Amino acid sequence: MKKLTALTGTASAAALALALSGCVANNPAGGDALEVTITDDGCAVSAATASAGPITFALSNEGTQLNEFEILADDKLRIVGEKENIAPGQSVSYIASLPAGDYFTECKLNMVGEGIGTAAFTVSGEGGGVSAADQEASDQAVANYVSYIKDQVGELVPAVAEFTSAYREGDDDRARELFATARTHYERIEPTAEAFGDLDPKIDFREPMASEDGIAFTGFHRIEKDLWAPDGFTPSDDAGRAELADGLDANVQELYDLVYADDFTVSLADISNGAIGLLDEVATSKITGEEDEFSHTDLWDFQANVEGASVAYGNVKDIAIASGAEGEELTAEIDERFEQLNALLAQYGSLEDGFVLYTDLSTEQVKELSDGINALAEPLSQLTHTVLGVPADGE
Template identity: 55%
Template sequence: MPFPSRSLGALAGVTLGAIVLAGCVARADLESADSIAVTSTDSTCEVSTDEATSGTVTFEITNAGSQTTEFYLLADDGLRIVGEVENVAPGVSRTLTLVAQPGDYYTVCKPGMLGDGVGKAAFTVSGEAVTVDAEDAELKQQAVELYAAFVKDQVGQLVPAVEEFVAAYEAGDDETARALFPLARAFYERIEPVAEALGDLDPRIDYREVDAVAEGLDWTGFHRIEKDLWVPAEDALNSDDVTPAWQDWAPSTAAERAVFGDLLIADVQELYEYVHSDAFAEDLAAQGIAGISNGAIALLDEVASGKISGEEDWWSGTDLYDFAANVEGSKMAFSLVRDFALSSGEDGEELVAQIDAGYAALETELARFGSLEDGFVSYGELTDADRRDLSDQINALAEPLSQLTVTILE
């Protein structure tokens, strides 16, 4: 699947390489402890222990609820998926086996396979670091499967987030809708290249007004609703001409809001159905780890070509939320192929060091302005110097990141 780039609290610290893909010992040589029992119900996720020893760890998941469920082992940022089992039907048990490195994790179940799950709890792996064969084709397949799981998880949280956002918008509760707008978008922004590969789906969900007009498309989606929620002032200008943004503009009626809101819900549902389809699995498999690497690059390109200019969320000024989510998604994808780059030799090690440093510096710079958890300042509050500093950090990361795909394929 191609990952094209469209013009366009502080980030959680992703612990890179927290699981598998880290060396050259056969997986069969790793010692496995007794299985860890997980019981998922409609409202709980009970794990028989909150700790394990590094090496092969097996979870035995039993669905005692009434809804099909999923089980996840998450990295310490609560975002990156390091192991998951999906489609566990009521009354069914399934097994998750993985090679765990020492570190802090979270366990969580997701009954109904939507939302952010239930019973999220800390899980600790102690012991010595474990090495595995980074050339193992099975590990490459696992990286692809974990990226697919991450995409499904984000879209699974996007669906109810958009439904809540649209409900407030259609009810005329603009204050609530404005608060929910950037939070719902974050789930989309972390996996945006996936939607961009689906023809007109991304334009329907996320096109700016100027893009829709230029291409002769009906303007719908997040940004159409955004303009209703942040009615342009009479001195507001479009981004690439001098036409007043309020000219010929009238806020949507209640009936029109219902249309735009329902269209966004339907388009997001279409995205959900795609990422749970055989076609999505086949597309990812065809691209392999190069597709993941290209996804990391494309998400940073989203920041460099659109977010940094402040033109993405033109009416709301919530660009930094999108910015942060793009970077989180990029870093997540990079984390899954990082060890393949390391295994390519000294050049790969140097490249990884540069990329690690680039993400860290960009996170630090972003943290000056807020976080996804606590909120960001309006993009309009940034000075020219602030924007230059952010741009410099993006460019410093983009250069080594652009070499990632070639490096892991060598």
């Protein structure tokens, strides 16, 4: 279950002021990245302290299962940074921009359940200064992306209301038509939705994840199971449908209220890491076909995740270019890879006209899509380093 990510209030505002291209990684050992050794039952960080500003964590999953690295606020409830989908044997770099304060680090096996290896982590100091031009560019990127988040959530509310109304009234044909399209607004800004406590589990958890985390199976995918009932499953009665529909409406409305709160904001690192995270979503649950296991409408989610990643990337692209020749080269490659991936997806439909069902794809076609994701994931993984002015090796 997701804890609350600190996207709002003064802490994130302080982090934003530090997360600019004029900063360098203020880590121990002469600026080297902090090494995080992840196992199935441990989460060891090489140092318990760091200086305020962008902090690079070199994550290495030496375990046998998928894992997640989290940085928690001092209440151990709010997530202030996370890197999901770290596969066994994978080593990946992750940057979090942190103001001075007390935190905790931990890992989460299979990205569900209780944290593992929870340890205190202290950040001190003022962080690096930034130029007026850097601050202006960052402020503009944040303002634009916050507007995009609000726009998507604003469209999500009525789209979900229309979907749940059809489902509540027993118009299953209409509800099936609306299921995939209602979800697109959510999928485009999924990392933001995941930030708010248990809202994402309530809205979008799949049945195996809910079972593993010991929470009720509700939201989109529970309704999906009713609409595309598998053999041996008895769909909900009228009262059950009303409860599920009302719950989804209420949770989506809560997301709207949180996003439209006066103090809602994101950091520059949230934007670039969000682009990376959305692509990770495609590379894990979407590409395997497990996201929409009853309806097989995975390609709608796939496209929405890619679009959301493209928007997040677009909001920080100019900052990456301004970093110099390497930034120009990186953004040129990312642009090319996005274009290629979108061309692959266009072979199977569009959000406007609909896609083929995921089960209609051949093994070769799925592999081609997977290869397209991997081709984009490699340069995109360097985006946060470039935007924040932190070398990828943390030096």
